[in-house]
Amino acid sequence: xLVVLEDLGxxxxxxxxxxxxxxxxxxxxxxxxxxxxxxxxxxxxxxAGVFSTEMIRRTGECPDxxxxxxxxxxxxxxxxATGLGVKTTECVFSELTRxxxxxxxxxxxxxAADMCPDNNLLIDGRVVMIDLEFATLRHLxxxxxxxxxxxxxxxxxxxxPVTVVSEALTAWRAHAxxxxxxxxxxxxxxxxxxxxxSPRPDCVFPSGSR
Numbered sequence: 436x437l438v439v440l441e442d443l444g445x446x447x448x449x450x451x452x453x454x455x456x457x458x459x460x461x462x463x464x465x466x467x468x469x470x471x472x473x474x475x476x477x478x479x480x481x482x483a484g485v486f487s488t489e490m491i492r493r494t495g496e497c498p499d500x501x502x503x504x505x506x507x508x509x510x511x512x513x514x515x516a517t518g519l520g521v522k523t524t525e526c527v528f529s530e531l532t533r534x535x536x537x538x539x540x541x542x543x544x545x546x547a548a549d550m551c552p553d554n555n556l557l558i559d560g561r562v563v564m565i566d567l568e569f570a571t572l573r574h575l576x577x578x579x580x581x582x583x584x585x586x587x588x589x590x591x592x593x594x595x596p597v598t599v600v601s602e603a604l605t606a607w608r609a610h611a612x613x614x615x616x617x618x619x620x621x622x623x624x625x626x627x628x629x630x631x632x633s634p635r636p637d638c639v640f641p642s643g644s645r
Contacts, residue, residue: 443563449552450591462599464557469582469603471555471562473610476575479545480614483572486545500548501573505531535574542614544575551589575614579607 452464490497509531516523547554547567554566582603586592595603608615 443556446556446558448555448557453552465599465603466606467560467562469607470610472578473607475564476544476611477613482545483543487572499573500571501577502535505534538574542575543572546571546573546578550578550581551586552591
């Protein structure tokens with residue numbers, strides 16, 4: 436097999452802007468990142484079928500890392516909560532194992548799966564995603580969540596101003612629009628259909644645990 440790569444040169448990334456001294460530059464970088472993510476999702480939706488086919492041909496599987504990570508969290512987090520003195524009901528963390536089946540759309544896309552703000556290059560106001568060794572097919576909401584709960588799996592986790600988040604989401608929607616409307620939003624998943632479910636009726640979330 437032949438892999439063709441491109442040398443994009445030496446450039447900064449979104450993390451550099453976020454830890455810099457210019458709020459304006461940081462906001463521009465966030466909007467560029469979100470626009471780049473929207474383009475990535477639109478292209479990733481189109482490439483999902485080919486990616487799944489090739490992964491299965493080459494490795495025998497096309498894994499969904501989120502399912503495994505959520506299952507691990509459901510097992511490990513109760514002990515963490517106990518250690519922190521956080522009271523939870525018995526089934527709170529078991530609900531994590533059901534999250535992937537609760538999406539109302541089948542918008543699985545090719546995702547980099549590691550969307551940290553240093554895994555990209557800022558080139559002339561545009562973001563190019565890099566560090567794709569964990570690429571997988573998953574619902575695009577997992578990537579967009581990095582704006583709502585900023586960079587939860589990254590070393591560079593910061594709270595973002597509400598206005599910056601709103602503007603970034605608008606930029607993402609503008610570029611992901613082709614797959615969010617019409618046939619793109621209802622097309623079958625290249626791997627599995629969504630199976631919306633509801634939380635267990637006996638699972639009552641303690642105050643402040645959501």
